[in-house]
Amino acid sequence: MVLPPVLLELGSHQLEAAETLVEVGRFLVIFVAARAMAELMVRLQLPTILGELLAGVAIGVSGVHLLVPPELLTQLSAVPVDLVAHLADVPADTVQSLYAETFPSLQQVGRLGLYALLFLTGLECDLDELLAVGWQAITVAITGVLLPFTLGTLGLTTLFHLPLLLAIFAGAAMTATSIGITASVFSELKMLRSREGQIVIGAAVLDDILGIVILAVVVSLAGGGGFTLGPVLQLVAAAVLFVTVAVLLSRFAGPVFDQLLDQLKAPGEVVVAGFVVLTLCCFIAEAMGLEAALGAFAGGLILSGSNRSEAVQDTVKPLVALFATVFFVLIGIGMDLSVLNPFDPANREGLVVAAFLLVVAVVGKLAAGWSYRSQEPTNRLLVGLGMLPRGEVGLIFLGLGSQAHLLTPPLEAAILLMVIGTTFLAPILLRLVLSGQADHANATI
Amino acid sequence: MVLPPVLLELGSHQLEAAETLVEVGRFLVIFVAARAMAELMVRLQLPTILGELLAGVAIGVSGVHLLVPPELLTQLSAVPVDLVAHLADVPADTVQSLYAETFPSLQQVGRLGLYALLFLTGLECDLDELLAVGWQAITVAITGVLLPFTLGTLGLTTLFHLPLLLAIFAGAAMTATSIGITASVFSELKMLRSREGQIVIGAAVLDDILGIVILAVVVSLAGGGGFTLGPVLQLVAAAVLFVTVAVLLSRFAGPVFDQLLDQLKAPGEVVVAGFVVLTLCCFIAEAMGLEAALGAFAGGLILSGSNRSEAVQDTVKPLVALFATVFFVLIGIGMDLSVLNPFDPANREGLVVAAFLLVVAVVGKLAAGWSYRSQEPTNRLLVGLGMLPRGEVGLIFLGLGSQAHLLTPPLEAAILLMVIGTTFLAPILLRLVLSGQADHANATI
Secondary structure (H helix, E strand, O other), X not given: OOOOHHHHOOOHHHHHHHHHHHHHHHHHHHHHHHHHHHHHHHHOOOOHHHHHHHHHHHHOOOOOOOOOOHHHXXXXXXXXXXXXXXXXXXXXXXXXXXXXXXHXXXXXXXXXXXXXXXXXXXXXXXXXXXXXXXXXXXXXHHHHHHHHHHHHHHHHHHOOOOXXXXXXXXXXXXXXXXXXXXXXXXXXXXXXOOHHHHHHHHHHHHHHHHHHHHHHHHHHXXXXXXXXXXXXXXXXXXXXXXXXXXXXXXXXXXXXXXXXHHHOOOOOHHHHHXXXXXXXXXXXXXXXXXXXXXXXXXXXXXXXXXXXXXXXXXXXXXXXXXXXXXXXXXXXXXXXXXXXXXXOHHHHHHHXXXXXXXXXXXXXXXXXXXOOOOOOOOOHHHHHHHXXXXXXXXXXXXXXXXXXXXXXHHHHHHHHHHHHHHXXXXXHHHHHHHHHXXXXXXXXX | OXXXXXXXXXXXXXXXHHHHHHHHHHHHHHHHHHHHHHHHHXXXXXXXXXXHHHHHHHHOOOOOOOOOOHHHOOOOOHHHHHHHHHHHOOOHHXXXXXXXXXXXXXXXXXXXXXXXXXXXXXXXXXXXXXXXXXXXXXXXXXXXXXXXXXXXXXHHHHOOOOOHHHHHHHHHHOOOOOHHHHHHHHHHOOOOOOHHHHHHXXXXXXXXXXXXXXXXXXXXXXXXXXXXXXXXXXXXXXXXXXXXXXXXXXXXXXXXXXXXHHHOOOOOHHHHHHHHHHHHHHHHHHXXXXXXXXHHHHHHXXXXXXXXXXXXXXXXXXXXXXXXXXXXXXXXHOOOHHHHXXXXXXXXXXXXXXXXXXXXXXXXXXXXXXXXXXXXXXXXXXXXXXXXXXXXXXXXXXXXXXXXXXXXXXXXXXXXXXXXXXXXXXXXXXHHHHHHHHHHHHHHO
């Protein structure tokens, strides 16, 4: 570590103690806050991911400043800084410097969690489910991706005069439905095996793939600074090729992986072999100019056909529970919600943008419910509502965009509100409609 | 991250791609190398930890330079650097800088693995096993700690004129037996339930505790720079208090933890609750001026009495398989074995020190086999050999001492040889003696 001169004057033991206290204390704060809020959400029958996000907001820039991104140049809360300074016998300034110096390590742990989460999402993907509902799911998925993306991007550029890059990014953040949240609500109300449930899950699998492909293209392009047709086409082609190969491999790489695992005798073989596939796919994706996140997802997809898929999932889940939580909390801590304070007239435009995004995000997905043709009657409202929650993929857009310093604070807050709004509304509205339908079905019997 | 000026001139996208390639590629190299060597060791019936260490040596400073600690100022192998530079379209110098800048993140991941490993060791501790064999195990443990420590420290200061600090550190690195390695050999030869097996396991539990207490005291003192009686006594008292409280808590904190877990409804509760206990104990240990590693072990000890102890172990094992591997490989990459080249006369003293440490490490533990009183005949050679392998705790000493820049390269190499030598010899000699005894027993029947 390159230490600022002030740190070099202190004894190495105090410094190391202070650094360890900062690093360990940070984990402690993250896990206690995230768990407390997640438990609250479970009791309110809301998705736990909302809790992790709100925990970040509560302890971050918009809250009590227990944890703030050092690049925002806002002060940490004095209480924990003074505590560590007292315990390790170093000046408070030193604690602040150590905090800033070691923040990238925390971010890398969060990124490991993100990759583990996307790997798990890929592992849990059942491509057969998508094929079973076929065209209906494909139509819903594509409509539900295209509508919010084009409406959002066009609206933001024409109505609000945002730069094209930001508009495309915000539009893209609205594309992907969170399978996890929808599946858990449908399953809880015993509607997962209904025709509507099958269409929604199939469509969510596909729009996860589409969303992560769009993410890979948009983030890669955004880093380059501008949009010209050549690189866009090149990246889209690379992403499509990459995912196509992963889908094909998922059909016959499973047995090869299983055979390899049978050969491995040293303990921990399942998690290590899975992690090698994960990191290899991340490396290849990044080497092709795409995002490592796409590689992580593709790695999971490839192993989804393995007989050991469940065993790999079991070993990856603890990593997700710990480190994806870090990723989501870190998104929350950086959000400056004061830009949404309605009493400050300067914020009016930001608020209008936030409202616009939320409306487009809801309308675009609801409309997808009316996009498919069906011989049998299906509850199209249910399908539309099922596609609503953006959950983790929307947040991944937000997190990566924010880390790359692409977004303005008002746009970050607007995307956050869109993700929170859809993720919050979906389970509540689904439960209302589904329980209404269940009552109706019972009454008919 | 604070970037050197050269990095600021490049486009952010190339930089991020290069950074991700470096970080992901590093994991890939670590896991492939460690796994390959671990598989080789399993086939040679040797402990896998030797494989992880040798993998580090093979890819590190003493090997092909795929991964080297940046502070050693040695060059990385050009092949991977050029590959990443080519893929991300940045100069090779930039890749080297990014590698050095992001190395602390990798070290932090390794430290997480170390804490997870010690937490798991604590969780697996069965204090009842220790009580069952009582005084015999306690005598073996204490003799096996005191003999190598005093012989080693005295020898290094009087015969080789090493500074007291280094001598104490090297002496302390010889104190703790690796339970895992001994237990697996005894269990494989169905001798775990024999009287000798019970004494060895009981003694190993206790000397793990003693070893980690010594580690906490020595590393804390070493950071301060010198030895004066006051702080030593203070730290020993703090460490004894800390472990005593942990042992007492392990008797009745289990049910409290189980009740807490019953209240938690959000998924991932086992691993997160375990991790909160782990980080809290690390924080408290560090705040008391001890080592976070001692806290991690104590955290595991406290939860060892929980009904969910096995469930916690299952969630921690993937973390250990991944991240403790990183810790052990990182120890290996920093080892400069050229200081042991016998053809260079300048190395003669280092080699003699290495041989001295190995002899003291073997003799001290073998002698412990003859230290206890027993009414019934026991195979004392078997007990002594069982205490031989230093494995992970010896390596943890080496890793922490090396990270704190306490040790000279020849002493580092000598400790490494001592750990490798005892860990390598123990299973081979145990198998010889045990199979001889089994043959003898069969012949008697």
